[in-house]
Amino acid sequence: MVYALNRKNRDGALLVPARGFYSYSCDDAGRLYLTEEDSVGKDGRVLKCYRLHAKQPQSVRMALSYNVLCPRCSRKMETVDAAVSDRTLSLFTCRNCNRHEGGFQHER
DSSP, rough: OOEEEESSSSOOOOEOOTTTTOOOOOGOOOOOEEEEEEEEEETTTEEEEEEESSSSSOOOOHHEEEEEOOOOTTOOOOEEOOOOOEEEEEEOOOOOHHHHTTTTOOOO
């Protein structure tokens, strides 16, 4: 699944999934978009994750500055893996969604 993203603050660092837009093709998405990925956590549980992608090359500084909201619950996601390239950026996960689905063990 592909989720198009909109920039929501003055500096463009807050990325919010476009409501009602999802596709199976990145060709339909905007300049920045998320794709779904599964990742295995430290405890062996499968986490629902989202990889940030850019159609134009991004600097490391810019890639690290993004805050991305979850396409499912709209809460801020956390980075769990670094960028792979200048267009395949950070991997994010939502603690809230993974905790409720049993995929993420909440730290105390």
